[in-house]
Amino acid sequence: MPQSRPSRVLLVFLDGVGIGPADPARNAFVRAELPSFRHLLGGRVPVADDLDADGRIVTARAVLAAADATLGVEGTPQSGTGQTALLTGRNAAAEYGRHFGPWVPTGLREMLAEHNLLTRAVHGGARAVFANANPVAEQADPRIFRRPAAPPLAAKAAGVQIRGLPELYAGDAIASSITNERWRAHAGPDLPEVTPQEAARRLARIAERAEVTLFAHYDTDYAGHRGALEGAVAALERVDAFLGALVEALTDDTLLVVSSDHGNVEDATGGHTTNPVPVLAAGTGRERMARVRDIAGVAPVIFDLLGI
Numbered sequence: 001m002p003q004s005r006p007s008r009v010l011l012v013f014l015d016g017v018g019i020g021p022a023d024p025a026r027n028a029f030v031r032a033e034l035p036s037f038r039h040l041l042g043g044r045v046p047v048a049d050d051l052d053a054d055g056r057i058v059t060a061r062a063v064l065a066a067a068d069a070t071l072g073v074e075g076t077p078q079s080g081t082g083q084t085a086l087l088t089g090r091n092a093a094a095e096y097g098r099h100f101g102p103w104v105p106t107g108l109r110e111m112l113a114e115h116n117l118l119t120r121a122v123h124g125g126a127r128a129v130f131a132n133a134n135p136v137a138e139q140a141d142p143r144i145f146r147r148p149a150a151p152p153l154a155a156k157a158a159g160v161q162i163r164g165l166p167e168l169y170a171g172d173a174i175a176s177s178i179t180n181e182r183w184r185a186h187a188g189p190d191l192p193e194v195t196p197q198e199a200a201r202r203l204a205r206i207a208e209r210a211e212v213t214l215f216a217h218y219d220t221d222y223a224g225h226r227g228a229l230e231g232a233v234a235a236l237e238r239v240d241a242f243l244g245a246l247v248e249a250l251t252d253d254t255l256l257v258v259s260s261d262h263g264n265v266e267d268a269t270g271g272h273t274t275n276p277v278p279v280l281a282a283g284t285g286r287e288r289m290a291r292v293r294d295i296a297g298v299a300p301v302i303f304d305l306l307g308i
Contacts, residue, residue, distance in 0.1 A: 006255035006284040009302050010207045011117065011214050012246070013086065013151060014239060015079065016221025018263020018275035019066050022049040026268045028223075028232035036244025046278040047266075055276070056290055063286045066276035068294040069262045073099060076272045079221070080104045082261030082295060083150030087214075088115040089299030103147035112150060113157030117212055117299050122158050124308040126211035130155035131203055133163050133173035133183065151216040165191075174203050177219050178242050196238050197245035204249035211306060220265045227270025235265060247282050255283045255305065259298050 024030045029037075029045045037045050040062040044050035048066075051057060055066035069077040071085060073093040078101025084092035092108055093099050104112055113119065121128040134152050155162060165187055167173035168180065175183050180194045194202075207213040223235035243258065250256055258280040263273035279298055281289035285305050292298055302308075 004284050005305050005307075007253040008207060008211045008213070008251075009255045009257060009306060010203070010246075010250065011212070011298075011302070012243070012256065012258045013083070013214065013216040014220050014258060014260045015083075015216070015218040016224045016262060016264030016272070017046075017260040018069070018266045018273050018277050019046050019048055019051070020263065020266035020273065020275045022047040026229070027266050028229055028236050028268065029266055031229060032233040032236040032240070034236060034240045036240045036247070039244065040247065040280070040282060046280070048275075058290060062280060062282040063290045064281075065279045065290055065292045067259065067279045067292050067297065069260070069277050070099075070274055071294055071296060075099045076274055077262035078102065078272065079149065079261050081108070084108050084112045084116075085294075085296040086259060086261055086298055087117050087150055087154050088112060089296055089303070090115060091296050102149070104150050104153055109153065112153060116150070116154035116157065117302060118154050118158035118160055118214060120303060120308050121212040121306070122160065124306075126306065126308065127209065128158055128160050129206055129210040129213045130158075130160050130162065131174050131206045131213055131215040133165065133168040133175050135164070135186075149216070149218075151214055155214070171202050172206065174199050174206070174215055176217055178217060178238055196241040200242045200245035201249045204246060204251075207254060208251060212302070212308075220260075224264030224267070224272075225270060227268060229268040232265045232268055250283060253284055255281065255285045255302075257281050257289060257298065257302065259295065261295065 042059040057064040071093045078099040080101040081093040118128040163173035178199045184191045223231040260277040263275035
């Protein structure tokens, strides 16, 4: 029987999330209350001890694959090359000659612009959306792109809308932190507060209008760099509440893919790790993500599923 294909894909990028040992003294995935992850993964969470012999968790609701983030390149994975690999399906660390971050190096920007998921979708005649409210939209100064993360750079290259404060007010954009706390400090207290659950429902509504939607969340990496287990637990619990509501709100023909660029938050000693990262898929076509073995393998599956 042929495998089903989704009508649309929503890629949720979580910065700095790896799969580490189930050590409660170091790994926030063990200490945090994560009912949504456990519901999707049959009572398990993304830790090495819960993976099967093939490095997977497969349930009736979701598929999780442990994906290599080192890409065969010596050293510790970094955000610039990792995010580029995730969004393009190309081994950015090998092409650049080393891992590099936190921003996308100049030598990879042309490749990212041409081959990223949003650009490929637009060139293939599909609708693409970058759902983040981004400070770039509030600033005319092009210098903001001198040290860019890959998601806004990909959106700019694809020519899709860069959403800002007006869209955040209107509920047509999502803050990268999921809730609006940081934007309220920037915009003022009249910007409505948003729970993780409401942010998820907003993202689901945005995703209904496109074949490919990208949302990027960075607080997990921030929490990992701070090296405090309590902060890492709080970051994961916010993501868990967000993902649980998102799965419930998405249409049946939508594939949700959640992945990362490198490990960090799973180890409270602080800093990036060489651990594999989770590729979590729920919805139509999720079984295809079980084949992914490294972060450069995510985008090609999405391309194939959507016929891009």
